Amino acid sequence: MAHTWISMYLPPDINPAQASIAYGCRALPKLNEELQSEDLQTRQKALMALCDLMHDPEHVYVAIDIGCLESLRALLRDTNHMVRIKTTEVLSIMATHTVGRWATVYGNPGQAFFFFNGKTKSQESEICTFPLNSAS
Numbered sequence: 001m002a003h004t005w006i007s008m009y010l011p012p013d014i015n016p017a018q019a020s021i022a023y024g025c026r027a028l029p030k031l032n033e034e035l036q037s038e039d040l041q042t043r044q045k046a047l048m049a050l051c052d053l054m055h056d057p058e059h060v061y062v063a064i065d066i067g068c069l070e071s072l073r074a075l076l077r078d079t080n081h082m083v084r085i086k087t088t089e090v091l092s093i094m095a096t097h098t099v100g101r102w103a104t105v106y107g108n109p110g111q112a113f114f115f116f117n118g119k120t121k122s123q124e125s126e127i128c129t130f131p132l133n134s135a136s
Contacts, residue, residue: 021049028062035071047086054093060100
């Protein structure tokens with residue numbers, strides 16, 4: 001007769017460093033909340049997931065819009081080395097996209113809109129913020 005045996009080890013196909021990502025428009029806001037968590041492992045998992053998502057320019061734009069840059073800037077001062085390394089990796093991936101580059105350098109992604117639409121520097125300085133969610 002067979003006996004049941006419960007293993008203390010994780011199955012070989014489960015990665016404990018991989019965060020579960022929400023679907024659709026809730027994915028990046030959820031990861032942004034996890035970046036601000038007090039739990040070290042939660043922050044690390046969120047950073048790993050962000051590294052995968054930031055290769056898509058649309059995700060970079062949404063991440064900037066919801067305030068992930070502020071969370072990432074705060075994580076650069078974290079006490080854990082792995083958090084700082086992965087934060088730098090996420091920022092470097094974001095900087096490979098035009099919107100991410102402008103937001104990282106200037107802090108206002110709306111300025112990229114004026115630059116690429118041929119506005120002058122004086123017209124750009126008249127606008128302090130640009131609504132990212134506008135339909136026009």
